[in-house]
Amino acid sequence: MSExxxxxxxxxxxxxxxxxxxxxASAEGWPGWWGLEGPEYLAWLDEEGKxxxxxxxxxxxxxxxxxxxxxxxxxxxxxxxxxxxxxxGMAALPKIVFSSTLKEPLAWANTELITGDAVExxxxxxxxxxxxxxxxxxxxxxxxxxTAGLVDRYRLVVFPxxxxxxxxxxxxxxxxxxxxxxxxxxxxxxxxxLLEYIPRVIDGPPAKRQS
Numbered sequence: 001m002s003e004x005x006x007x008x009x010x011x012x013x014x015x016x017x018x019x020x021x022x023x024x025a026s027a028e029g030w031p032g033w034w035g036l037e038g039p040e041y042l043a044w045l046d047e048e049g050k051x052x053x054x055x056x057x058x059x060x061x062x063x064x065x066x067x068x069x070x071x072x073x074x075x076x077x078x079x080x081x082x083x084x085x086x087x088x089g090m091a092a093l094p095k096i097v098f099s100s101t102l103k104e105p106l107a108w109a110n111t112e113l114i115t116g117d118a119v120e121x122x123x124x125x126x127x128x129x130x131x132x133x134x135x136x137x138x139x140x141x142x143x144x145x146x147t148a149g150l151v152d153r154y155r156l157v158v159f160p161x162x163x164x165x166x167x168x169x170x171x172x173x174x175x176x177x178x179x180x181x182x183x184x185x186x187x188x189x190x191x192x193x194l195l196e197y198i199p200r201v202i203d204g205p206p207a208k209r210q211s
Contacts, residue, residue, distance in 0.1 A: 019156050020167060036159050062108070095136075098118035154198075181198040
């Protein structure tokens, strides 16, 4: 990385996604994390939550997650203890939502609203802020940021389930071609796989090598 490039980007942008083996972000009728979260994965989430990061999301994710966070206070919320702790803990974290429809003041504590172009806003956030910018859900936002070449790390946790019939929110639809350099991997609870990559948007398949 050149000196000029390094000076332009002081924050690291991480796209964080959980995914079924067949590429879905969620599935109808299935619980959070497909019911497959375990102690190792939850401990990793807890450690990640202690780092200096700001969560980025779109309006749909904001509405869903802020509503779920508020529901955890109800006695009959239906959430497991781990799910409830994860959701309620997010209220204290710094968050940014990109939306042209939401209006201030926002109900979810510690949330900043940006109404302009999300890609240009994140480009400026990377230049002016420090720490980690990490996405939450928001598949179309993640796709736009990746296509724009702004993503420093692309991190997936692959859960061992195929939800071909009930799956929703296909993650990779509409993506450009992307080359991925694997920089970290680990297994949680003997079943879920963390894969962390440095992504590079490419024009298409590489040219055939001459024999």
